[in-house]
Amino acid sequence: MSSVTLEKLTKSYGSETVVRSISMDIAQGEFLSLLGPSGSGKTTTLSMIAGFVTADSGRILFGAKDVTRLPPRDRKLGMVFQNYAIFPHLDVFNNVAFPLTVRRLPKDEVEKRVRQAMEMVRLTGFETRYGKQLSGGQQQRVALARAIVAQPEIILMDEPLGALDKNLRYQMQMEIKEISSRLGMTVIYVTHDQEEALTMSDRIAIMENGRIAQLGAPRDVYEHPESVFVARFLGEANLVPVKRLDGILRGPGGNALRVEKDRSQLATGKIFVRPEKIRLSSAGEPVDGNFLPGKIRSVAFLGNVVRTEIAVDDEVDIVCDTANSDRLVMPKAGDLVQVSWLPSACHVLEG
Amino acid sequence: MPLGRLSQWLLLAPALALLSALFLVPIVWFIAGSLASLGGASEIWGETQRTLGSTAIVKTILNTNVIALTVTLFALLLGYPMSFALSRLKGAAFTLVLVCIVLPYFTSIIVRTYAWMVLLGRRGIVNDMLLSLGLIDQPLALLYNRTGVIIGMTYVLLPYMVLTLYAAMKAVDMRLLQAAEGMGARPFEVFRRVFLPLTMHGVLAGCLIVFILAIGYFITPALMGGPSDMMMAMLIEREIELSQNWPAAALMTIVLLAITLALYSIYSRFNDQSGAEGF
Amino acid sequence: MTMSLKGMRSSRRQFLVGGATLLAAPYVLKGKALAAGQVIVRTPGGVYDEIMRKNVYDPFTEATGITVVPVAATVAKLLAMFESGNVELDLIDTGEGPLIQLERKGALTPIDYGSWKLSKPENITEEYKSEFRVTDFAYATVLAYNTDTFKGDAHPDNWPDFWDAEKFPGPRMLADMATGTPNLEFALIADGVALKDLYPLDVDRAFKSLSRIRPAITRFWDTGALSAQLMTDAEVVTGSIWNGRLQAVMDKGAPLSFTWNQHMLQLQQVAIFKDSPNVAEAQQLIDFMMQPSVQAGYGAALRYSPSNTKAFDLIDPKIVEQMPGNPATRDKAFVQNVAWWEDNRDAINKRWSSWILG
Structure with missing residues (x-):
């Protein structure tokens, strides 16, 4: 089994640097997602790990072994591609067997391993089908079976679920997670879908402009983003502009806003708080922690939550998510209300 | 949106009319008329036996097929790497190579064939160079023999191969090749197990097109061949020009047409299948 | 088009009617072909045409106002044209062989030696002329x-x-x-x-x-x-x-x-197609071609030997030596x-x- 280490990996195309000195350690058996918008460098990073793209500088280690200059075929990786890359001229069996047959494994060994892999992805019976006789989900399973069939220590996945519809995607997320942890494989998973990253990963590396903006466990990066970019990228975020006056952070309307872990060196900034941490109450009602008065601009029923947008001044809207429940009283647009949150639920960011 | 049967035919009508007027009617009329001029069925049968039973025609059919097959093979061997390069190139380089491949085809086939004669002659450029380099003592016989025919025809027919292969190669999803490499395949394995099978229908189509064109060839073998490099088309021409033996020419034409149509039906069947599988 | 289904069944000759019409299309397309004051001549083409144009056709046009249109046609084409009855060509300038073929099929009009005004038939070497064909050179x-x-x-x-x-x-x-x-x-x-x-x-x-x-x-x-x-x-x-x-x-x-x-x-000979549209003009052109001065011109240029014996006198003796049929070489032939x-x-x-x- 193998860990993956990236040391100051850099890659430029012409004058454009797409990956800027990335370093990270991915533990053996870890499920790590590279998450970021398109152009953030996540696919290039994955391609360097795969060996399709050669790093300009820096090193890639699998365990203790430097693989920076190794061609892809010698890196012994399992791979799932964005478009599945199912060979149209081969049936399912031969697609899945491909990583074994190119390595010239004995025929009975190939059959045994393909059978195992097919069972694992629950595709038994589809051996003689061709790619385009399969549904999207089935193609995804073929790709997955092919990635694990050679029992690689490391699997790379490049947006493997991008083409699936939402329900299927969730189901496949669970299966991939389950299979990879069962086999103890190190998984590096590229996605631009933050929910997917949160669901599946042990850790998430959020990438921005070729750099790692933040690396951490899903809950950690969700609750404690270190930048406005990360806060915004991982779901809905309220970012309330504040100014420090006499040592106290003041928000819209001059209201004092307290933060449990204040950063006193910041003269201005944004207070970050997730919508589900916000409580909505009638104007004048006594509340705990920070509060801002405002007027409801809109109310949207999303099923499990009700999303309310509250204008706290001319420029700042606060989004509040309230869990749906039997006791819920639906707010109405135009109501005068106040929003409140605990100092422990927020922190202040640069920007 | 699927077109109605009628509108499909209407769209095809101009092409069919042109084909009928310029090809179908004349050839049916030529063959039927020539054979009818012999008299009844027994006379036609007699002439058929005489014409198709002669050693000359048997040898010519054999010759024609051997030459066409050889040309097809060489066109494939040369055309495959060329098409591959072409399918990899982009922008100006692509245009340049494409123009280099296609441009000679804007000059007349006779001029091109003469250019080869200048190159390949006993005192041609190729022999001069080899002699002055001391690689050979005697000029090589590159012209007025089978070698000349093969070189000339391969050159003339190469673009058909290249463009057919190019279309097939361009359609190959390059990510599949990368995927294969990532799965442990060496470059040759990537080629043999992925690229070649994925371009195989192009190879077959290209070979059939070149072969079909080659078996009907006339000018190049007539100009560059030796005494015994007789091909079907030349024999047909000779029957008409020298003997005014239209029935014999018609019978030979039927043979040539039959080979062509048989191959074409294989080609179109194959094309339909590969189309259905969506390669 | 004169093609008929009946014709297709009846005979090869009839069948060829349509074929010749197709083959003759290029001449028709020339547009002027059927107009008066023209002679359409089958020639071997190439350099030969240039020499003939300079020495025969252009001077002829200048003298008579009759235009000469040279066209290429193979024997098979000529035969097809004749058998179809669609003769759109007047004078045939070709080897003796094809003309014999045409003569045997009755495709030629007798040469009207009596109408000659410019040339004298008696000056043409005896074995070089016949009822339907006259030699322009050897x-x-x-x-x-x-x-x-x-x-x-x-x-x-x-x-x-x-x-x-x-x-x-x-x-x-x-x-x-x-x-x-x-x-x-x-x-x-x-x-x-x-x-x-x-x-x-x-x-x-x-x-x-x-x-x-x-x-x-x-x-x-x-x-x-x-x-x-x-x-x-x-x-x-x-x-x-x-x-x-x-x-x-x-x-x-x-x-x-x-x-x-x-x-x-x-022998290279000329003959007139039977039923050709411009028989009179073609006869005139033959008369013109057979003149010693005209034959001397193209004969010297081609190094082929004139059929009019009087033409030799007008050619440089050194060039005559390079021509076949001259007295010095005749017995080696x-x-x-x-x-x-x-x-x-x-x-x-x-x-x-x-x-x-x-």
Whole structure:
């Protein structure tokens, strides 16, 4: 089994640097997602790990072994591609067997391993089908079976679920997670879908402009983003502009806003708080922690939550998510209300 | 949106009319008329036996097929790497190579064939160079023999191969090749197990097109061949020009047409299948 | 189009009606073809046309106002045209052989010698004229060789020499079946047959003889242009060739020469198509062509021998020496028996095809 280490990996195309000195350690058996918008460098990073793209500088280690200059075929990786890359001229069996047959494994060994892999992805019976006789989900399973069939220590996945519809995607997320942890494989998973990253990963590396903006466990990066970019990228975020006056952070309307872990060196900034941490109450009602008065601009029923947008001044809207429940009283647009949150639920960011 | 049967035919009508007027009617009329001029069925049968039973025609059919097959093979061997390069190139380089491949085809086939004669002659450029380099003592016989025919025809027919292969190669999803490499395949394995099978229908189509064109060839073998490099088309021409033996020419034409149509039906069947599988 | 379904069933002749209409399309498209004051002439094309235009057609037009339109057509095309009854061509300027074929099919109009105003029929060499055909010039197939390869007197000097590939090594050429008359005569001469005993040709013996020299033959030439090119490019070092074609490249400095020994005289003739649209104009053009001064012009340019005996007087004696049929060389020649070829060509064509592939 193998860990993956990236040391100051850099890659430029012409004058454009797409990956800027990335370093990270991915533990053996870890499920790590590279998450970021398109152009953030996540696919290039994955391609360097795969060996399709050669790093300009820096090193890639699998365990203790430097693989920076190794061609892809010698890196012994399992791979799932964005478009599945199912060979149209081969049936399912031969697609899945491909990583074994190119390595010239004995025929009975190939059959045994393909059978195992097919069972694992629950595709038994589809051996003689061709790619385009399969549904999207089935193609995804073929790709997955092919990635694990050679029992690689490391699997790379490049947006493997991008083409699936939402329900299927969730189901496949669970299966991939389950299979990879069962086999103890190190998984590096590229996605631009933050929910997917949160669901599946042990850790998430959020990438921005070729750099790692933040690396951490899903809950950690969700609750404690270190930048406005990360806060915004991982779901809905309220970012309330504040100014420090006499040592106290003041928000819209001059209201004092307290933060449990204040950063006193910041003269201005944004207070970050997730919508589900916000409580909505009638104007004048006594509340705990920070509060801002405002007027409801809109109310949207999303099923499990009700999303309310509250204008706290001319420029700042606060989004509040309230869990749906039997006791819920639906707010109405135009109501005068106040929003409140605990100092422990927020922190202040640069920007 | 699927077109109605009628509108499909209407769209095809101009092409069919042109084909009928310029090809179908004349050839049916030529063959039927020539054979009818012999008299009844027994006379036609007699002439058929005489014409198709002669050693000359048997040898010519054999010759024609051997030459066409050889040309097809060489066109494939040369055309495959060329098409591959072409399918990899982009922008100006692509245009340049494409123009280099296609441009000679804007000059007349006779001029091109003469250019080869200048190159390949006993005192041609190729022999001069080899002699002055001391690689050979005697000029090589590159012209007025089978070698000349093969070189000339391969050159003339190469673009058909290249463009057919190019279309097939361009359609190959390059990510599949990368995927294969990532799965442990060496470059040759990537080629043999992925690229070649994925371009195989192009190879077959290209070979059939070149072969079909080659078996009907006339000018190049007539100009560059030796005494015994007789091909079907030349024999047909000779029957008409020298003997005014239209029935014999018609019978030979039927043979040539039959080979062509048989191959074409294989080609179109194959094309339909590969189309259905969506390669 | 005059094609009819009835015609298709009835006979080959009828069938060819439509074919000839198609074949004749280019002339129709010329637009002027059927107009009055024209003569449409079948010519061999190429350099020949240029020489004829300069020496015959343009002066004729100047003198009479009648335009001359040269067109190319093969024998098969001419025959098809005639058999279809769609004659759109007046004068045929070609070898004796094809004209004999046409004459035998009744496709020619008698030449109106009586109407000649410019030329005198009695000045035309007797065996060069007949009811339907009159010779515009005689040409010869000679034995040519490369003077770089064969220096001084050590050159093939007759057909037995040509057949001796050990004494005179090197690639060779002879005329192909496609010329209509492959060099069976030379094969027989090489095998010891006297010039006067050639006809009727002993075909078996000729092919046997040809088989002996076959390994040394690079190419059988099918056009005059190819034969000249093969000699000029030294693709072959010796071969049979028309003297005019050879002289043209020799004059340009090619290291070539030839012998008059055992040369074959052949005739280029003109004839008028029966039912041609411009018979009178064609007769006029023949009269014009047969004048000594006109023949002297194109004869000297082509190095082919005039049929009008008076023309020789108007040509530089040095050039006359380079022409076949002159008194100095006449006894070294034999005249090709074209009628024999017309009777035997089909059989020889079949024989040739098997032989060449054998």
